[in-house]
Amino acid sequence: MSKVLVTGGTGYIGSHTVVELINEGFEVVIVDNLSNSNIEVLDGIEKITNIRPVFENIDCVDYVAMENFIEKHGGIDAIIHFAASKAVGESVEKPLLYYRNNLVSLINLLQLMPVHKIKHLVFSSSCTVYGQPEELPVTERAPIQPALSPYGNTKQISEEIIRDAIHSNPDCYRSIVLRYFNPIGAHASAEIGELPLGIPNNLLPFVTQTAIGIRKQLQVFGDDYNTPDGSCIRDYIHVVDLAKAHVVAVKRMLESKSKESYEIFNLGTGRGLSVLEIIKTFEQVNQVKVPYKIAGRREGDIEQVWADPTYANEVLGWKAEETVEDTLRSAWNWELNLARRNKN
Numbered sequence: 461m462s463k464v465l466v467t468g469g470t471g472y473i474g475s476h477t478v479v480e481l482i483n484e485g486f487e488v489v490i491v492d493n494l495s496n497s498n499i500e501v502l503d504g505i506e507k508i509t510n511i512r513p514v515f516e517n518i519d520c521v522d523y524v525a526m527e528n529f530i531e532k533h534g535g536i537d538a539i540i541h542f543a544a545s546k547a548v549g550e551s552v553e554k555p556l557l558y559y560r561n562n563l564v565s566l567i568n569l570l571q572l573m574p575v576h577k578i579k580h581l582v583f584s585s586s587c588t589v590y591g592q593p594e595e596l597p598v599t600e601r602a603p604i605q606p607a608l609s610p611y612g613n614t615k616q617i618s619e620e621i622i623r624d625a626i627h628s629n630p631d632c633y634r635s636i637v638l639r640y641f642n643p644i645g646a647h648a649s650a651e652i653g654e655l656p657l658g659i660p661n662n663l664l665p666f667v668t669q670t671a672i673g674i675r676k677q678l679q680v681f682g683d684d685y686n687t688p689d690g691s692c693i694r695d696y697i698h699v700v701d702l703a704k705a706h707v708v709a710v711k712r713m714l715e716s717k718s719k720e721s722y723e724i725f726n727l728g729t730g731r732g733l734s735v736l737e738i739i740k741t742f743e744q745v746n747q748v749k750v751p752y753k754i755a756g757r758r759e760g761d762i763e764q765v766w767a768d769p770t771y772a773n774e775v776l777g778w779k780a781e782e783t784v785e786d787t788l789r790s791a792w793n794w795e796l797n798l799a800r801r802n803k804n
């Protein structure tokens with residue numbers, strides 16, 4: 461049984477990936493500093509899989525703690541590195557925090573990997589590296605644009621750090637960088653899902669919290685963009701589809717399915733949906749109202765971006781399968797389940 465270290469394994473994408481790894485027979489060990497997640501996520505993972513993975517509350521910025529963890533839980537075959545700060549706005553206010561958290565964590569892992577003979581790394585990157593692409597849908601060959609936020613910059617720099625580390629020491633590393641589009645939804649069991657602390661920044665948690673009455677009204681950030689209905693367009697992908705891609709990536713490396721030591725894949729559906737289309741579809745499939753108003757544009761927003769996932773489909777052998785309807789149903793079921801839990 462191969463062993464995978466998942467950093468940020470109690471987070472939104474991390475927890476769904478842990479479930480998929482366990483389902484596929486991997487042994488999973490998790491580190492997370494719980495800065496943006498909750499220890500109860502482990503209960504959700506256990507309910508779904510009947511397995512409670514090893515967990516330690518560790519900040520990946522802490523080299524010594526990471527080293528001790530890796531020594532204690534020897535035999536790690538691959539690392540999936542999710543642990544990172546991810547709020548675009550906060551990164552503008554606290555750039556050094558973002559550079560420290562996101563870059564030092566990665567550097568620590570890359571330094572520890574050869575020492576402990578861990579060769580394989582899956583890295584969480586983002587379509588933010590493309591900025592506003594000139595051509596849509598966007599392929600992996602599209603040029604990287606200057607980052608619009610320190611957060612986005614940490615993803616660009618991280619990709620370069622990994623590439624340079626591999627270049628300097630090709631026998632010691634192999635990495636797959638996954639550029640996510642917009643993950644939404646929750647596990648079908650509704651035992652795990654997105655759990656933003658405080659007021660959500662992202663669209664879907666704001667939609668579900670408005671639908672259930674936690675928030676009064678959703679603001680649609682702009683209806684005067686150059687898109688069919690004037691609102692921004694994104695490629696919304698079910699988080700479970702995204703999670704499954706990580707399992708495929710780990711297997712690809714462990715089974716040496718490629719000769720390349722560094723590969724990049726877009727993870728999206730290939731389908732662009734506007735903010736207004738998301739709201740409308742959410743209301744229809746869940747039979748619930750989402751009060752909203754049109755507000756001004758949000759600074760730094762990209763007008764429209766969606767993926768060309770052909771490379772991931774053909775080379776990685778992975779495809780997003782879920783419909784947007786099912787995805788939006790899963791998001792709502794998760795919110796309802798949270799409300800039930802909070803009542804008890």
Ligand code: UFG
Pocket residue numbers: 546547548586587588589612640641642661662663664666678679680681682692693694735758761
């Ligand atoms: N939106 C609203 N109202 C809200 C929240 C969002 O209208 O209350 C709109 C945004 O303006 C945008 C769309 O919904 O048009 C999606 O916004 P999100 O904040 O959910 O997602 P983004 O595409 O802005 O950002 C996501 C990730 C970032 C990442 C970025 C690019 O959250 O971490 O994609 O990869 F950097």
